Amino acid sequence: MNPATTFLSCDWGTSSFRLRLVEREGLKILAEESSKEGNAATAELWKQAGQPPEQRVGFYLAIVQGHLKKLEEAVKTSLDGVPVVISGMASSTIGMEELPYKPLPFATDGSDLSAKIMEPTADFKHATLLISGVKSDDDVMRGEETQLVGCQFENTAEQQLFLHPGTHAKHVLVQHGQAVALKTYMTGEFFSLLSKQAILAASVAEGGQLEEGANRQWFEKGVQDSQQDNLLHNAFLVRTNDLLMKASKPENFFYLSGLLIGSECHDLLGSLPASITLAGEPVLLAHYGAALRVLGIADKCPVTTKTAVEVTLHGQSAVLQHSRINQQKA
Incomplete structure (x- = not known):
C-alpha cells in the first residue's frame, strides 16, 4: 500500500474506537474496523497492567496494531509505512x-492545531500524528476541533456556527477563517441521566424513530415547551405525561429529547449566526435539524448537515497535509 496516497484514520473516543484505511484523494474508505475499546476502557486496562509510564504509548499503540492487522487481512497487503x-x-x-x-x-x-508526531518503531511501523484539543478561557474540546476543520468553512467576515451534537454538544463560532469562541452544552449527558437514572426513567422508553407515530409531534412539543418555562419544571412534565396518560413512554422519550435540545438551542435566538453547520451522527442531526426548524432558526439562516465520518476524514486529512509527516512523504 502506497503511504503517499493513503492514510490510516483513527477516531478514538472515550467509549469507542474506529480505524479506517483511507485514500487521500477523494477520501474513499478502503477498509475499516471498530470496537468498544475506547480510551476509558483502555486506561483501565493500562492501570491493571501495572506497566511503567514510559510503556504507556506502546500499550495503546498495541491496540491500534491489533486492528491494523485486521485491515491488512481485509485488503490482503501490508500497510507498513502508511501514516496514522x-x-x-x-x-x-x-x-x-x-x-x-x-x-x-x-x-x-487545520494548519495550526497542536499535534505530536511519533516516529515509526520496530513494534509500530507507522509515523503517527496525535492531534490535541482546543481550549478557551473556560471551555475545552478534543476531537471536535478536527471535525470543525473537516467542515471546510469559508473565510468570511460573517459569523458561522459549528454545532456538534453529542454527549457534550459543542457550539463554536467561526470568523475570518478562525474558530474564535466555544461553548459546551451537556445535553446528551443530561438526557442519559434523566432517562436512565432519574425518576423519569420509568416514564420513557427508547427504541422508536422520530418519524414513527406521534413521536415527531411530541418532540416538537418538547422544543416549544422549552421556550416557555424553566427546564427544571418542564422535566417533571415527563413524569406527569406518563402518570396522567397524556403520552406513551416512547412519545415521552422524544418529548424529553425536545425539551433538552430546545433548551440548548434557545441561546441561538439571541444571537443568530450567518449560517450553521450541523456535524454529527445521523440520528442527532435529524433531531437538531427538527429543533432548529421549530424554533424558526432554520428560516433565518441556512443550515448545512454533514456526517461525523465525513468531517472527521476531511479534518484529519487537512491536518496531515499541513504536518511534517506529509512533507517527508513529498
Whole structure:
C-alpha cells in the first residue's frame, strides 16, 4: 500500500474506537474496523497492567496494531509505512499521552492545531500524528476541533456556527477563517441521566424513530415547551405525561429529547449566526435539524448537515497535509 496516497484514520473516543484505511484523494474508505475499546476502557486496562509510564504509548499503540492487522487481512497487503492520524480522546488524561490544549483561536484549515508526531518503531511501523484539543478561557474540546476543520468553512467576515451534537454538544463560532469562541452544552449527558437514572426513567422508553407515530409531534412539543418555562419544571412534565396518560413512554422519550435540545438551542435566538453547520451522527442531526426548524432558526439562516465520518476524514486529512509527516512523504 502506497503511504503517499493513503492514510490510516483513527477516531478514538472515550467509549469507542474506529480505524479506517483511507485514500487521500477523494477520501474513499478502503477498509475499516471498530470496537468498544475506547480510551476509558483502555486506561483501565493500562492501570491493571501495572506497566511503567514510559510503556504507556506502546500499550495503546498495541491496540491500534491489533486492528491494523485486521485491515491488512481485509485488503490482503501490508500497510507498513502508511501514516496514522489519531484524533479524539487519545491526547487526553485517559489517552496514550496527554497533550496540552491549543488556546483559541485556531485556523479552520487545520494548519495550526497542536499535534505530536511519533516516529515509526520496530513494534509500530507507522509515523503517527496525535492531534490535541482546543481550549478557551473556560471551555475545552478534543476531537471536535478536527471535525470543525473537516467542515471546510469559508473565510468570511460573517459569523458561522459549528454545532456538534453529542454527549457534550459543542457550539463554536467561526470568523475570518478562525474558530474564535466555544461553548459546551451537556445535553446528551443530561438526557442519559434523566432517562436512565432519574425518576423519569420509568416514564420513557427508547427504541422508536422520530418519524414513527406521534413521536415527531411530541418532540416538537418538547422544543416549544422549552421556550416557555424553566427546564427544571418542564422535566417533571415527563413524569406527569406518563402518570396522567397524556403520552406513551416512547412519545415521552422524544418529548424529553425536545425539551433538552430546545433548551440548548434557545441561546441561538439571541444571537443568530450567518449560517450553521450541523456535524454529527445521523440520528442527532435529524433531531437538531427538527429543533432548529421549530424554533424558526432554520428560516433565518441556512443550515448545512454533514456526517461525523465525513468531517472527521476531511479534518484529519487537512491536518496531515499541513504536518511534517506529509512533507517527508513529498
